[in-house]
Amino acid sequence: MVTPGQIDLVLERRKGFVREAIMAGASLVPVLAFGENDLYAVFHTDDTHPIARLQRVVRRHFGVALPLFRGRSMFITEFGLMPNRKPIAIVVGGPLAPPPLDDARRAAFRPKWGPDDAPSNDDARMVDAMHTEYVDALSALYEAHKEQPWNLAGINRQGTFRVLK
Structure with missing residues (x-):
């Protein structure tokens, strides 16, 4: 999405x-x-990927799908939860x-x-x-x-x- x-x-x-x-x-x-939509890099997986199956299980039980995303950090610029600049x-x-x-x-x-x-x-x-x-x-x-x-x-x-x- x-x-x-x-x-x-x-x-x-x-x-x-x-x-x-x-x-x-x-x-x-x-x-x-x-x-x-440019603030985070979101990883898109195909339906057969294990992560996609895990996301479906979480969505079925909790009603929300958790995306895999990557932002930036204060110290390590390649990975973090803060939005990209x-x-x-x-x-x-x-x-x-x-x-x-x-x-x-x-x-x-x-x-x-x-x-x-x-x-x-x-x-x-x-x-x-x-x-x-x-x-x-x-x-x-x-x-x-x-x-x-x-x-x-x-x-x-x-x-x-x-x-x-």
């Missing part, structure tokens, strides 16, 4: 933060960091205001999706619409700032911006 020079966001099916923002009446602010450029978009809800509607707000991830009620359609607006705002931030001269991490990128499941 972590590839240097590329931005992969696991966001397509993550809609809980949008639901919470709507319920709280809080605006969502799109923020994108260029160069974040790479440029990061963080860009912030304008706030996205949620649709207004009165107290009665907020108390009854229960978005539901069907088995095919299609919205089953108006609340889910509202969440989907705001989620789409948020993802579009992130894409617009990427397109607007990827080639800026001050954005060294964006200029040195090798991949693109992708939203994954």
Whole structure:
């Protein structure tokens, strides 16, 4: 998932933060960091590697996959847990205001999706619409700032911006 020079966001099916923002009446602010994936060297293994099998067992039992990574140290520059010294450029978009809800509607707000991830009620359609607006705002931030001269991490990128499941 972590590839240097590329931005992969696991966001397509993550809609809980949008639901919470709507319920709280809080605006969502799109923020994108260029160069974040360049801070650590992540080791990618094929599925038959013993480390990959160990990672699957840990993920199955604990619900989290632990990547093998390498950073830098204060003394030994080749190995450590501190991030490598790479440029990061963080860009912030304008706030996205949620649709207004009165107290009665907020108390009854229960978005539901069907088995095919299609919205089953108006609340889910509202969440989907705001989620789409948020993802579009992130894409617009990427397109607007990827080639800026001050954005060294964006200029040195090798991949693109992708939203994954």
